[in-house]
Amino acid sequence: MSGNEAVLTVRGLNVDYGTGDGAVHALRDVDLTLHRGEVLGLAGESGCGKSTLAYAVTRLLPPPGVITGGEVHYHRQGGGALDLLALSAAELRAFRWQELSIVFQGAMNSLNPVHTVHSQLTDVLRAHRPELKRPERTARARELLELVGISADRLPAYPHQLSGGMRQRVMIAMALALEPEIVIMDEPTTALDVVMQRQILRQLVRLREELGFSVVFITHDISLLIEFSDRIAIMYGGRIVEEAAASSIYRDPRHPYSDGLLHSFPALHGARRELTGIPGSPPHLSAMPAGCAFHPRCGRALDVCATHVPVLAAPDDADPRTVACWLHGQAPAMTSRS
Numbered sequence: 001m002s003g004n005e006a007v008l009t010v011r012g013l014n015v016d017y018g019t020g021d022g023a024v025h026a027l028r029d030v031d032l033t034l035h036r037g038e039v040l041g042l043a044g045e046s047g048c049g050k051s052t053l054a055y056a057v058t059r060l061l062p063p064p065g066v067i068t069g070g071e072v073h074y075h076r077q078g079g080g081a082l083d084l085l086a087l088s089a090a091e092l093r094a095f096r097w098q099e100l101s102i103v104f105q106g107a108m109n110s111l112n113p114v115h116t117v118h119s120q121l122t123d124v125l126r127a128h129r130p131e132l133k134r135p136e137r138t139a140r141a142r143e144l145l146e147l148v149g150i151s152a153d154r155l156p157a158y159p160h161q162l163s164g165g166m167r168q169r170v171m172i173a174m175a176l177a178l179e180p181e182i183v184i185m186d187e188p189t190t191a192l193d194v195v196m197q198r199q200i201l202r203q204l205v206r207l208r209e210e211l212g213f214s215v216v217f218i219t220h221d222i223s224l225l226i227e228f229s230d231r232i233a234i235m236y237g238g239r240i241v242e243e244a245a246a247s248s249i250y251r252d253p254r255h256p257y258s259d260g261l262l263h264s265f266p267a268l269h270g271a272r273r274e275l276t277g278i279p280g281s282p283p284h285l286s287a288m289p290a291g292c293a294f295h296p297r298c299g300r301a302l303d304v305c306a307t308h309v310p311v312l313a314a315p316d317d318a319d320p321r322t323v324a325c326w327l328h329g330q331a332p333a334m335t336s337r338s
């Protein structure tokens with residue numbers, strides 16, 4: 001489904017929480033490309049900056065978060081790039097929902113309990129598609145519900161009359177109401193049971209194939225990411241440390257952190273992996289180690305890892321992936337520290 005045409009590009013993005021001496025750097029020089037029609041998974045332990053990236057890209061970063069550098073561009077089909085960091089508040093309002101929508105963790109709880117599903121779905125349409133007449137809005141709302149696997153008969157229901165999975169589907173229907181080009185899903189199914197999670201994600205991937213939107217998919221669950229993403233970017237300490245096709249990351253993770261993450265979760269398919277986990281815990285943003293932030297936990301660290309930050313670069317072979325690791329073709333021969 002995915003091609004090579006970029007729909008969203010993030011370059012050198014930096015985000016701090018707070019200012020001055022007390023500022024903590026939550027994102028550091030993040031480069032990321034979302035291609036048209038693909039599902040791009042973002043992985044990494046809690047606190048590595050996945051949500052900060054989603055919020056920064058959509059300009060929804062809550063204070064004290066500030067974007068301190070970098071660029072985010074949205075590329076319209078057929079040409080023309082929109083600088084998202086330069087949009088005015090009014091332009092942003094039009095851009096969100098219309099071109100890009102977001103489903104956050106627990107989004108189902110943001111449905112208004114005193115309004116029916118019908119009124120909440122048609123509200124989005126009324127605000128953004130004023131040309132639609134009332135019966136057209138209702139017809140579209142019915143269509144949207146069916147799209148996410150809920151019978152259109154449930155349109156008059158109030159949120160409390162629906163299960164958690166159904167409410168989350170309603171939020172997904174709402175996110176798709178205006179046929180956006182990009183849907184950002186931050187832990188969209190984490191509050192649901194495993195069977196429901198897979199059901200919803202399967203439906204989403206099918207819809208993506210039908211409607212052609214692109215998805216940024218954020219979850220703690222690496223096995224879900226491998227199953228549903230085309231490509232995966234792995235984050236550590238506010239940086240992207242590896243980015244490649246989901247199948248390449250699964251078969252052959254190059255960054256020792258990616259390897260550790262994959263060995264922290266049981267595989268759902270294929271050969272069993274030994275679960276070794278990752279020693280230690282992620283660094284505090286206020287006390288980030290020098291050099292590669294992962295080096296204190298890395299069993300393969302070299303001397304250079306403690307002093308110099310490796311940049312995200314393509315390894316020597318032809319595999320279309322990038323890795324930020326001194327073990328992969330960046331460093332002159334160094335001796336292992338172990």
Ligand SMILES: Nc1ncnc2c1ncn2[C@@H]1O[C@H](COP(=O)(O)OP(=O)(O)OP(=O)(O)O)[C@@H](O)[C@H]1O
Pocket residue numbers: 017018024026044045046047048049050051052053063064065220285
């Ligand atoms: N309001 C804030 N003030 C200070 N630091 C913050 C604030 N919000 C987030 N952070 C810090 O920014 C870092 C990135 O947080 P973020 O929520 O983006 O991580 P995450 O990878 O999405 O984590 P999780 O998977 O737990 O949601 C964390 O270390 C967090 O403590």
